[in-house]
Amino acid sequence: MSNFGQFYAEEEIIHVEKPEKREPLGILFWVCVGWIGLNIIGAIFANVLPLINPLTQNYNALNAGPSLHHLFGTDDLGRDIFSRVVYGSRISLSVGAGAMLIGFGVGAPLGMLAAYRRGRFDSILTNVMYVLLAFPAIIATIAILSFWTPRSLLKIIVVIGVASIPLVYRVIRTATLSVATKDYVIAAKVQGATDRRILFRELMPNVAPIAISFLLIGVATVIALEGALAFLGLSVLPPTPSWGNMINESRTILQQNPWLAVFPSLAMILFLLSLNFIGDRLRHHFDVTEVKL
Amino acid sequence: MSDEKSALLVVNELATTFATAGGPLPAVGGVSFELGYNETIGVVGESGSGKTVLARTIMGLQPRTNVTVTGSVLLEGHEMVGVSEEEKRALWGTEVAMIFQDPMTSLNPVQRVGKQIDELLRVRLHMPKAAAKARAIELLEMVGIPSPAERYHAYPGQLSGGMRQRVVIAIALAGSPKLLLADEPTTGLDVTIQAQILNLLDRLKEELAMSVVLITHDLGVVATRTSRIIVMYAGRVVEIGSTREVFGAHRMPYTRALLESSPKVTNDPHTRLVTIPGRPPNLLKLSEGCSFAPRCSYATDQCHKERPTLQPADEPGHAFACWHPLPKTRKRTVTT
Numbered sequence: 001m002s003n004f005g006q007f008y009a010e011e012e013i014i015h016v017e018k019p020e021k022r023e024p025l026g027i028l029f030w031v032c033v034g035w036i037g038l039n040i041i042g043a044i045f046a047n048v049l050p051l052i053n054p055l056t057q058n059y060n061a062l063n064a065g066p067s068l069h070h071l072f073g074t075d076d077l078g079r080d081i082f083s084r085v086v087y088g089s090r091i092s093l094s095v096g097a098g099a100m101l102i103g104f105g106v107g108a109p110l111g112m113l114a115a116y117r118r119g120r121f122d123s124i125l126t127n128v129m130y131v132l133l134a135f136p137a138i139i140a141t142i143a144i145l146s147f148w149t150p151r152s153l154l155k156i157i158v159v160i161g162v163a164s165i166p167l168v169y170r171v172i173r174t175a176t177l178s179v180a181t182k183d184y185v186i187a188a189k190v191q192g193a194t195d196r197r198i199l200f201r202e203l204m205p206n207v208a209p210i211a212i213s214f215l216l217i218g219v220a221t222v223i224a225l226e227g228a229l230a231f232l233g234l235s236v237l238p239p240t241p242s243w244g245n246m247i248n249e250s251r252t253i254l255q256q257n258p259w260l261a262v263f264p265s266l267a268m269i270l271f272l273l274s275l276n277f278i279g280d281r282l283r284h285h286f287d288v289t290e291v292k293l
Numbered sequence: 294m295s296d297e298k299s300a301l302l303v304v305n306e307l308a309t310t311f312a313t314a315g316g317p318l319p320a321v322g323g324v325s326f327e328l329g330y331n332e333t334i335g336v337v338g339e340s341g342s343g344k345t346v347l348a349r350t351i352m353g354l355q356p357r358t359n360v361t362v363t364g365s366v367l368l369e370g371h372e373m374v375g376v377s378e379e380e381k382r383a384l385w386g387t388e389v390a391m392i393f394q395d396p397m398t399s400l401n402p403v404q405r406v407g408k409q410i411d412e413l414l415r416v417r418l419h420m421p422k423a424a425a426k427a428r429a430i431e432l433l434e435m436v437g438i439p440s441p442a443e444r445y446h447a448y449p450g451q452l453s454g455g456m457r458q459r460v461v462i463a464i465a466l467a468g469s470p471k472l473l474l475a476d477e478p479t480t481g482l483d484v485t486i487q488a489q490i491l492n493l494l495d496r497l498k499e500e501l502a503m504s505v506v507l508i509t510h511d512l513g514v515v516a517t518r519t520s521r522i523i524v525m526y527a528g529r530v531v532e533i534g535s536t537r538e539v540f541g542a543h544r545m546p547y548t549r550a551l552l553e554s555s556p557k558v559t560n561d562p563h564t565r566l567v568t569i570p571g572r573p574p575n576l577l578k579l580s581e582g583c584s585f586a587p588r589c590s591y592a593t594d595q596c597h598k599e600r601p602t603l604q605p606a607d608e609p610g611h612a613f614a615c616w617h618p619l620p621k622t623r624k625r626t627v628t629t
Contacts, residue, residue, distance in 0.1 A: 183399035184398060184400050187393060187399050187400075187461070187464065188412075189354070190389075191413045191417075191468070192383070192385040192386040192387070192413065192468070194382070205404065206403055
């Protein structure tokens, strides 16, 4: 095909740039990732780690301050706060992961489908979701969990997960909508691509960055929601520790033993901060400017 | 007009009407034309004259709701109007392909360009992976992309606008379509790149024996590259004929106004550009008469009351819709 030579692009400077050097994610990003990783490892391996049993009550050390033996001190029943914080992360993390699994599992496919199909399917579904959104999630979850007894972790995950579906739906639908009207989607269509192919090959990869950063922020929101429920005594039943119910328990003995409030709060704050920070950095990194969350 | 056999595309009384809050909007109002094999036809008109809607309607691309299409589009005998998505999908890519205005948005930013080309080859033509890749690289070379084997792995963001439009063309040609609809393929590009892309399209059309519908608002683009021209105004054809006739012996005052409003090299420096007074009509409030009448210096009462239909001019195939056509002349020179 050498005779095509003369038709080669005459643009002498062919802009095949090296992939743009993006702004580096920064050390703080990796610190946050490390912290999340540490939390996850701690939650998974809590019972193999050399931790004091979180339910063992040591009456010789009630409301003890931090020491070498009890790193974070003990609570009013002499239970080790450090090990309770580590075990408590299991609840927060399962709620975060489980609820988002439900929220994204249902909300994301529906949102993408609605934005791609449009028409009546979209308008009915979107209006239903908006009605659900109008109802404050925290009130709804409190109401349901108050009556759905006995409480269990699974029920909490299901209730919070279902409550997050409309939020996920709205974000994914909006993101897909902005992609679905792009010329390259129409171009794929007139190449004879099937709807399934367009959804998976054209839409999904372009929606993914937004979905990922929203997922991280969603996990953080859901963990905070579980904390709020636990503080109201609507999460897992004592004596199982969770960050929320530990803070709740500390309420009555705040003056004798502030450590009981400090450490679980710190654990939660640092965890949520890290998640939000990672989500935010990733959004910048993927340069998601077209769709506002 | 040519007989059915020799026509690749037969468009008959095609009308596209959008249902809007303000009432029905006839974006395309009864367009008929034929396109033979290996022919390039130009569609020109101002912005909003229905060129893009016409192209999309021919393609069978409409929003799922709020649109009514009547008339017929026969592509090698296959009806494109009122058929299911599946039937159209069988023709898309392999019979008819389309390239879009803006190469910046017509490539998927997160997929390597090679993958976007061999998608059709693998899925529609069931080529094995290696053969599809080889063919994709061949296509990249055909559209004049240097070191195509490397560019196969590039992302669209790594290519310039001209390069991207070449890739878009390569994608459109992957299924060896008989008809290519080019909707203002060069508007998003620099002037120098525009010429390259148009020459490329010209060359590919010859090599692959395609027919091309070239939609543009730039008369300079269609002047040398088309055999016939359709002039559209307010969704209707106001003049159709061979390129030579339309440029040299046009009868419709609108065509003349369009031609006069393009700048010429022979003009004295600082000559004011001629403009068409007024603006294109609101399609929601079209009058009974000629849509161009309000802007036309020849308009009479008849023009405002009755819509002219296309009537044949002297040369076969040349027709115009005007009550007061410009006098017949050969070699009409357009003066400013």
